[in-house]
Amino acid sequence: MRAARGFTLIEVLVTLALVALLASLALPLAERSVQRAKETELRHALRALRTAIDDYKQATSDGRVARKADESGYPPTLEVLVEGVKDAKDPKGAKLYFLRRIPRDPFGEDWGLRSYESPPDEPKEGKDVFDVYSKSEGTGLNGVPYRQW
Numbered sequence: 001m002r003a004a005r006g007f008t009l010i011e012v013l014v015t016l017a018l019v020a021l022l023a024s025l026a027l028p029l030a031e032r033s034v035q036r037a038k039e040t041e042l043r044h045a046l047r048a049l050r051t052a053i054d055d056y057k058q059a060t061s062d063g064r065v066a067r068k069a070d071e072s073g074y075p076p077t078l079e080v081l082v083e084g085v086k087d088a089k090d091p092k093g094a095k096l097y098f099l100r101r102i103p104r105d106p107f108g109e110d111w112g113l114r115s116y117e118s119p120p121d122e123p124k125e126g127k128d129v130f131d132v133y134s135k136s137e138g139t140g141l142n143g144v145p146y147r148q149w
Contacts, residue, residue, distance in 0.1 A: 045103035
């Protein structure tokens, strides 16, 4: 009797076909998983920025952030939220901080800024930061463009 020396060509081809089939099924799932993770990061970043902007506006309304009569009460830049502003009610001159750092847009773009004076359907930069949005041209898994989140 002869001992088996290895695999036949058909066995190798069947194995390669099965591996290729499994890989072709796994790749779209992996891509979707990465996109879902980026979307979650975008949601968290937008929530953090918008909360900080709202907290700044509330501090202005409470008289803790000084403002001129012609200002809206929203921060002039996103950097102000990190750098802090002088607390107008603290005689020692302590600062109010609203963010530790500006979160990044996970889709690699800079944040789009909307001023208080611009309409929501055509956001434009201005003297203040009323809202932020992603400049990414992509569309989310929910079918809504990232710019509209």
